[in-house]
Amino acid sequence: MKPSLKTIALLSTALLTAYTSTEDKVNDLLQRHMNAFVFVEGGSFMMGNPGLGWALGADSYPAHKVTLDSFSIQKYEVTQGDMDLFMEVTGYVSAYKNYDKDRERYPSRFVAKLPAVAAWSDAMAFCNWVGNSTKKTIGLPTEAQWEYAARSRGKMYRFATDTGEAIASVNMASRSTKVYTDPTALPLPPGSFPANPLGLYDMSGNAIEWVQDNYQPDYYAYSLEHNPKGPKSGQIHDSDSTMDQQKVARGGSFSDFWGNTTVTRMNIPQSLIGLETGFRCVKQN
Template sequence: MEGIYRFGAFVVIGLTLAGCDDVSSQAMNGTDSSGQDNEPPNQEAVAALVQKTMDNLVFVEGGSFQMGDFGPIDPKAGGLPYSPYSDNKPLHEVTLDSYSISAYQVSYADFDIYTEATGQPRINTEGFEVEYRAPDVPAGVDWYQARDYCQWLADQTGLPFALPTEAQWEYAARSRGQFLPLATNDGYIRRGENYPSREEIIASTPSPHVGPQTIGLIPPNPLGVYQMGLNGFEWVNDWYSEDYYDVSPEVNPTGP
């Protein structure tokens, strides 16, 4: 599935920045600064989506952890790295403020509400992507679409919704930085027990091929977040630099 990016569990709100100003309150009341009615055509659906998003936020208490390939210091790995890649090394300490993250990935049903509310066409209604289009699987979007969706949520609520930084994503996927190689309920995959069967994955979409799976189909990680890194690629806010780990600041790194 090269080239397909799924809208992942990356709707994040930084609690230290929370609060509504007058402009944000106006947006929630359906008016702009000039007093004009700007309610979307699907206002009830928008309100329900915003409420669901708020209800699904998982609080992540801040702290420090070793970010990157922790295999060499994990006794379970026998001193060996978990990955062959150089861009998740060197292992380095990172300290994060508290934040909240969505327990679930953003589905096509969610994203369709957003595009209707903002007057945009539905995404992935033709071409090979349409095979993987189902209401309850992760929406396939590019980085800009993911960022704009988060900004829309921020406009709707007056709260600082955004894509997570890479550090926030990894810290949450590892349940506050524990030595968990994968974001399952115990850090490992046992197909049929804590990971879906091939048949369950294929049944998730109209496609006869293996692709994205239904959101929430497997148990969450110990933090309570589902399928991080296990249901398609996911976007983070950071731009990319292969050697960023060599120069990353320790506190709240935001990428190169």
């Protein structure tokens, strides 16, 4: 039995409505992300630990001069809701093999309003997609760009807060002591605390953020001065017979407090996710 003209019309309307709704959501996402970029005028600064107890890791030494061209960086961390929409409309599958299992195990971490849970490749893919969709050059920030922006153009700010200092539950989240076992021990929605002087939120102590660079513990000893992009290859992480290159993540996380300084570095295998990781995008001007 052939469907009636009325049935066909209703199905066509439903399909058009669904298409339009998805298209509208994508357009809204792209517009929000483009509006969230904050211009950062280039300049020179001393990158790394100035020797004032800002970080414990030896890999944050030595402080070294870096000169950057101007760029724009997003004021907020990308949310899980936006990551979900990207994956839905593009068919993208996470580089982390247990992504779906972790979603089932930790549903409270994959809430739409929280920072996106992503492997390094996932974060890069999202930023590149925004760039390709808007015909702009968009990706993850370099480690130098991230630190320069977190320190409000390289100022002597230990934390990326409104004052450069950290006050628990006032301008930075207090340390969560029951990470993953306590449903309240989660990162907060982006923008929950005051921005740094450049207008950037949560660059200390929410989700530790992926940056573009490969990780080598001694890289600061031989970093280029002008627009450094990190070493050619990352330190290899060998786990479960899988060789995985390590990338840099910056800014600390909700599971720490004093480790959330603007110079603290973290090395994470590029195809893994941590429930503490997140990211924001950068646009080249």
